[in-house]
């Protein structure tokens with residue numbers, strides 16, 4: 001039934017205007033989910049349910065950040081729990097949206113629709129999106145060789161990129177380099193905090209990587225030492241249990257993963 005509604009909406013839009021019409025069809029699509037039980041903190045819509053979504057890791061169901069979640073995707077803005085948590089954190093715990101007196105440069109690797117939409121609401125934010133593959137990225141750029149000058153960005157957002165990068169320390173150092181002294185970065189990865197980071201350079205094929213890391217294009221599973229790895233690149237790292245701080249009612253209302261923590265990384269002055 002739902003697939004038919006989505007298909008009918010998509011078929012009603014002439015080819016070539018999908019991108020421009022996206023907000024309209026996403027709004028129409030989200031009507032099916034309208035209700036009062038939940039509220040997406042990223043787009044503000046009230047919902048009776050989020051769409052169950054995420055990855056069913058066959059051997060590591062305790063990997064937080066990308067695992068399947070019954071309150072997965074927002075039908076309107078496509079956020080997953082990890083995006084909603086990051087948006088709430090930025091809004092409530094940083095001055096990025098509130099302090100409009102200064103123009104700030106924000107870089108996002110692996111940009112997605114919801115964050116782009118959010119950032120463009122604020123005139124004082126100069127938002128840059130970068131990625132090697134994403135269709136949303138403004139700059140086609142390798143995280144191992146960021147084409148911006150040292151200390152250019154006030155804030156950096158990078159969700160679920162580092163687990164794809166073999167030389168992740170080099171990537172972390174590049175992110176650290178382009179951050180301003182006093183600036184901050186939110187660097188999220190799928191993580192299993194009950195064990196140490198697991199990686200083996202011998203696992204090179206998609207089959208091996210799927211078998212041992214749970215996804216065919218991942219090169220490791222981060223563990224409790226992820227904080228230390230970030231610190232070795234120069235960051236001061238605060239691991240913040242923000243769902244706990246928000247409390248169970250907000251976690252339920254906003255469709256968050258109660259186990260996900262924010263890795264808030266600062267380049268000290």
Ligand SMILES: [Zn+2]
Pocket residue numbers: 040041042043044045074075076077078079
């Ligand atoms: Zn939303």
